[in-house]
Amino acid sequence: MSHWTHIVAAIDIETYKEDNNIKTIVEKLLQNAPKITGSERDANVFVNVLSGYNYWIGADCKHCEYGNTITRLECGSFQCQADETYKCPEGKYQTRVVITIVGNLRDRMTEQTEREYNDFLNYLIKDCGFDIEHETFKIVKWKENFIMDIKQAKNLVNLVNEYNRYEEILNQMENGYSDEWEFRNSHTGATVDFISEEWEEIRTMIAQRLYSVKNEIEKLNTWNYLKLIIQYYQA
Numbered sequence: 001m002s003h004w005t006h007i008v009a010a011i012d013i014e015t016y017k018e019d020n021n022i023k024t025i026v027e028k029l030l031q032n033a034p035k036i037t038g039s040e041r042d043a044n045v046f047v048n049v050l051s052g053y054n055y056w057i058g059a060d061c062k063h064c065e066y067g068n069t070i071t072r073l074e075c076g077s078f079q080c081q082a083d084e085t086y087k088c089p090e091g092k093y094q095t096r097v098v099i100t101i102v103g104n105l106r107d108r109m110t111e112q113t114e115r116e117y118n119d120f121l122n123y124l125i126k127d128c129g130f131d132i133e134h135e136t137f138k139i140v141k142w143k144e145n146f147i148m149d150i151k152q153a154k155n156l157v158n159l160v161n162e163y164n165r166y167e168e169i170l171n172q173m174e175n176g177y178s179d180e181w182e183f184r185n186s187h188t189g190a191t192v193d194f195i196s197e198e199w200e201e202i203r204t205m206i207a208q209r210l211y212s213v214k215n216e217i218e219k220l221n222t223w224n225y226l227k228l229i230i231q232y233y234q235a
Contacts, residue, residue, distance in 0.1 A: 005108040007036060007043055007117065009101040009137035010160065013130045018062070018093040023049050026097055029128050034119040036103055043103025046157045051165040052172075053092040060091030096133070098164065099124075100157045110139050159217045166210040173203055 017025055026047050036043035069081040082088070101120075105113055117137060124130045183192045194202070 003107055003109070003141075005038075005105045005110050005113045005139060005141060007101060007103045007105065007113055007137065007139045009099075009117065010135070011099040011101075011121070011124070011132060011137075012134040013097050013099055013124060014133050015095050015097060015128075015130050017095055018055055018057075018091065020093065022094065022097060023047050026099075030099075032127075033123045034116060036101065036105070036113060036116045036120060037108065038103065038105030039107035041103075041106075043101050043105060046100045046102075046154070048098045048100065048157065048161040048164075050094050050096045050098065051168055053094045055091075055093045055095055057091040059088035063091060064089055098161070100160065101137070102156070110141060113139050156217065159213055163210065163213045163217065166206055166213065169206055170203065170210065173206075 013026075015022060015026060019025055030045055030047070033045075064080075064082075066080040066082040066086070070078050071080070072078050101117075103113075117139070121132065121135070124132065182194070184190070
């Protein structure tokens, strides 16, 4: 009879990379990461970008069409070939991602899987230059009916990402009074103001959806320790 080991992990990463293609960039870097192995297949690794943005720059020269014309001046300032009426583009970037690992690993002992997981973490820090903001994992031996298939794993990843998104929205709503908020269309610039009662209703709807997503995750809790992922986002 084959010996099985199972791993679930969630790693909150600060990449320090200001790029709208951050998901692709991280996925490409992970192609060279140490594998968390099994004799049949390796653990699955997923990358999810946090919603919104955590870095803003008023004049994003790095991604401007005139960026390659910049010259540095002796006074410490700089100039480029853009016309004086040219409006410099602003940059809004999300530099943090959550890496999720799920694996059903055949012919592996828990000690070997833990070593390979630590090698994976070291690669993120030393080779990629990332910082690990938060991290949780669980490695267990095989138990009957405790196998999560790839469809469940992908569904879990999507739900955790949605949970994180709604939680971040609620956290942002804690800043300021309700009558200081407005909804703004990033394309047209149109805004809509809400009275306190309407704003509280919106908060309640988001909180209800957050609770619903949490319940959906717990229904997928084929392994009891999968609730660690929820605790991770609540920490």
